[in-house]
Amino acid sequence: MAASEQRAAREAPRVGLRAPSLALLDAYAEAMRAGWSPNNSRDVTAEYLARIEDDPGEFIAWLSRPGEIIRLADGAQVPRLPDRLRWIVALDQPGEPLVGSIGLRWQDGSASLPEHVLGHIGYTLLPAHRGRGYATAGLALMLDEAREVGLSQVEIVCDHDNHLSRRVIEKNGGTLVESFVNPRYGDEPHLRFVIGLD
Known part of the structure; x- marks a missing residue:
């Protein structure tokens, strides 16, 4: 391994992906109270916080319940498509704090997605943890889960001016395939990337 690769491996943050749990729910709710939304396409904080307040255990179950009806922006x-939601934790920090959320969605038996779904994988980091490599490392782990469910490639979309997210995708092997506008999500262009998983 070259010296630069060894240095990069040493400097890469260590992260873990955790299924939503009561153990991390307080940190998740606190992040939303501080202004973070775990959904990039619409602000779900009021809805999620109300559900947590009403029944924390039911909220955790609801997050990954197949067949649920979901509301778009x-x-x-x-x-809801089959999906896997994971919370990103920093294994290199004391207490392994929550640093973000990442989700994988797919259609059984197909590599394509419905028009309303912008990509197979979406992620968001808490503001205090952005730009530190956690999203890059978290995406790498989620690509392994995409392989587990049988996907040979994934599409990932980011806003055209989201340079941090673009770097995260490209560091994980993403190739830009198009710039597009989906009127369902406004007038701003998005960038679509493909990552092969073979």
């Missing part, structure tokens, strides 16, 4: 309601 434009108010449309659609069936």
Whole structure:
């Protein structure tokens, strides 16, 4: 291994992906109270905090319940795709704090996605932990889970001016395939990347 690769390996943050749990729920709720939204396409904080307040255990179960109806940014309601939601924790910090959230969604038997789904993987980091390599490391782990469910490639979308997210995707092997506008999500262009998993 070259010296630069050894240095990069030493400097890469250590992260873990955890299924949503009551153990991390307080940190998750506190991050939302501080202004973070675990959803990039719409602000879900009020809805999620109300659900947590009502029944924390039911909220955890609801996060990964297949077949649920979900509401999109434009108010449309659609069936939830098969998915895996993971909370990103920093293994290199005391107490392994929550640093973000990442999700994988797919259609059984198909590599394609419905028009309302912007990509197979979406992620968001708590503001205090952005730009430190946690998203890059978390995405690498989620790509392993995409392989587990049988995907040969994934699409990932980011806003055209989100340079940090673009770097995260490219560091994980993403190739830019198009710039596009989906009117369901506004007038701003998005960038679509593909990562091969073979």
